[in-house]
Amino acid sequence: MKTFIASSPHVARVNRVDRIMLQVLLALIPGVLAMTWYFGWGLLINMGLAIVFALLAESAVLLARGRSPLPAIGDLSAVVTAVLFAISVPPILPWWLTLLGILFAIVLVKQLYGGMGYNPFNPAMAAYVFLLVSYPVAMTNWLTPSMLAEHHLSFMESLRIILDGSLPQGLTWDAITSATPLDEMRGKLDQNLTLDQIRQSPLWGNFGGRGWEWIAAWFLLGGLYLLWRRIITWHIPVSMLASLLVCATLFWTLDPQTHPFPAFHLFSGAAILGAFFIATDPVTASTTQRGQIIFGATIGVLVYVIRTWGGYPDAVAFAVLLMNIAAPMIDHYTQPRVFGHGGKGI
Structure with missing residues (x-):
């Protein structure tokens, strides 16, 4: 047969x-x-x-x-x-x-x-x-x-x-x-208002920008779909959102009256959209697994730094472009070791 x-x-x-x-x-x-x-x-x-x-x-x-x-x-x-x-x-x-x-x-x-x-x-x-x-x-x-x-x-x-x-x-x-919630937050903080006073604004939702938090949640659903379909991997979105959350939590813990609740940073602007749909662009992002973690984590830190002390409230685009420049260097220093090289001889 x-x-x-x-x-x-x-x-x-x-x-x-x-x-x-x-x-x-x-x-x-x-x-x-x-x-x-x-x-x-x-x-x-x-x-x-x-x-x-x-x-x-x-x-x-x-x-x-x-x-x-x-x-x-x-x-x-x-x-x-x-x-x-x-x-x-x-x-x-x-x-x-x-x-x-x-x-x-x-x-x-x-x-x-x-x-x-x-x-x-x-x-x-x-x-x-x-x-x-x-x-x-x-x-x-x-x-x-x-x-x-x-x-x-x-x-x-x-x-x-x-x-x-x-x-x-x-x-x-x-x-x-x-104004967007991030614009409103930035402007009111520059006027030395506290978070309790800023929360009186109708733009504020349960923990993020009113309306914006639901938009971010639906983009999150789409991002999870991409992970499920294996179009992207977890390395960039998880590291980016985690580093943004860590920075926001640290400063919120130190002074909760001048730094928003951490979830505000995730659900008030383009953080979710940027993490799953923009930073994961295979052409302009890092390609190694270690490099992607570094790439995403640095974007998260830059987003928080620019939002808090820079001139633009929603900093995702600036952070992504800055790290696009650094992606080749990150890939160069995070290449995995080739099997059979670098080990001790028998």
Whole structure:
């Protein structure tokens, strides 16, 4: 009896880039839906614009280089960059700033270095920082969460604000926008208010920013899905969140009236999103297991340092970009020992 034996290699089917990116997009869905619930249609509008701009920019660059854009578009990496960028910026960001940010991310940060796999910095975070430094007012103009807003913007109202900046009749920017919980915390602490006084703000939830804590919880669910699917490993997200939690706990223990409860740092900004979806970028992060622990832990420390003493309340993007620079050096000094080398002779 003849038995058919397949030719080598006898390995399971490997994940392609498009499959991995698709899993990342699926994992982002719960958090995106939560953000849409609390901040309205503007998030989805900007996300759609960002995706279109990203695909067009990627295609234009590749055509200019004499290459077919279809493989690059099909790997969904530009779509993931666009979605992460749209999540990070205010939901009513003007369309031309979205275009400018996406051009910076795709053309300068990604394609200028050779495209997918060669960029030293996370494109979405680089674009976010570029816009934040260049247009700080527009980049901090966040909508008030739905449970606190007196007027919840409709789809058409959101679209008009994004396209031409026109507000609904009778409304002002102060009526529909507010500081983020991290901005509020930082500003009030600079005014020498105590945590008990700051907690009177309607932006404060049970332990994090009101609305933001639920958004972070849904991104956490998506991150756990990525771990379950083995798209990412635990090393970076766990080390990043653990180091952030340790720093926050230490200073909260020393002075609970001037340093927020540790969970506030995890559930009030982009810490959860950054830990599972941004810092774990396989192109710009460390690749060795020891290196990933160092990489993630240092990001967590930098996030706390910049939030507490720096000029930007939510420091995830800055911390990730700083560690993107250090990733090659970390990999160099954390390479595992090759079997059969470095041991004593018999």
